[in-house]
Amino acid sequence: MAKFYGIGTGPGDSDLMTVKGANLLKKMSVLYTPEAKKASKSLALSIVEPFLNPELEIKQRHFPMTNDWEEKMISWQTIAKEISADVRSGQDVAFITLGDPMVYSTYSYLLDLLDDDIETETVPGIASFISMASQVQLPLCIDEEKFAVIPATVSAEEIKNGILQNDTVVLMKVANHLPKVLPILREANLLEQTILISHASQAKEVRQMTIKNLKETDKLSYFSTMIVYKNRQF
Template sequence: MTKFYGVGTGPGASDLLTIRGKEVLQMVDCLYTPEPKKAGKSLALQIVTPYLKEDLMIKQRHFPMVNNWEEKRNAWDKIAEEIISDVKSGLNVAFITLGDPMVYSTYSYLLERMTEQIETETVPGISSFCQISNELQIPLVIDEESYAVLPATADEEILRIALKNISTVILMKVSIALPKIVKLLTELDLLGQTVLVSDSSMSSEKIMIGLNELDEQDSLSYFSTMIVYKNRTLKGR
């Protein structure tokens, strides 16, 4: 029986793809890859290219990065229908997504449209914040500590509550909410306890430990993550 696979590519480096992810990509007949901008390059596809067979059918599909939910849903419906049709026609199909498929991924919206119609399997990937913590060798949590993962675009009061009460706070999508985040971290005196990493594990990776010199007007890569380590002593590199 043919199947649909969602594969997490990991944070950016090709060699951080899991063995299971590599096996699936080398087995499938057709690969769908997200294209955030029309005619734009897919980072996820660049990551997995070393593992793809030469005759693999690749379909790049545009996922609108807009606030219009109707436009998004229409795109998800159309792409899901195409994938379902491919699987029912006898193809094993994969969809690749950055990081882990179950962490802030468009894949989730596709999956919920398919589970009752075709067989599915999700292959985990390494999330950016796990890669960052391991690269810096700073534990996310130990003993009775807690951690939270939030989008930097969340309501300011929700972010404030998390930053006040959680041991380690991971902030995703910080590039599009930097002024708000810098303001909050300054207010709570947490700039010095925060790590900022852009393009984790990629050749363009940038690491900033302690953000006292960060300007809220700085331009960051879209793939930028902050980790606020309230219970750690951070040392610069």
């Protein structure tokens, strides 16, 4: 019976794809891959290219990066219907997503919109912050420590509370929120205990082991993540 698979690509390095994910991709008939801008090259697709069979049909679909919920929903519904039709026709279909499918991924919405009769399976991938912690060899949490993952899009108060209540905090989507994030970390005296990595594990990775010289007006890549380590010295 044909099936739909959601596969996490990991953060960027093709070698960080799971064996299961890579093996499944070799067997797929159709692959859906997201693009943030129309006609742009999909980063997720570039990661999985070494594992694709030559006969694979690739369908690159536009997922709008907008705050307009209705626009996004229309796009997701259209793609979900197309996927459902492909699976129902007897084809094994995969959708690839950066990092892990269950961590801040549009895939979660797409999964909910598929027709109920479609069999599905989700294959995990390495989230960017997991890769980052391994790269710098600093554990996210040990013993009874607590850690949180917070999108920098939330309010300053929520970020403050997250840092106060946890030992390690991952701040995602920081690129456009430095004017909000930096004063909080500066006030907490945590600038030198925060790492910043853009394009984790990719060839163009940029790594900063301290953000003490980072300014509110600095420009960062969309693929930038901070880890605030309250209990680590480095």
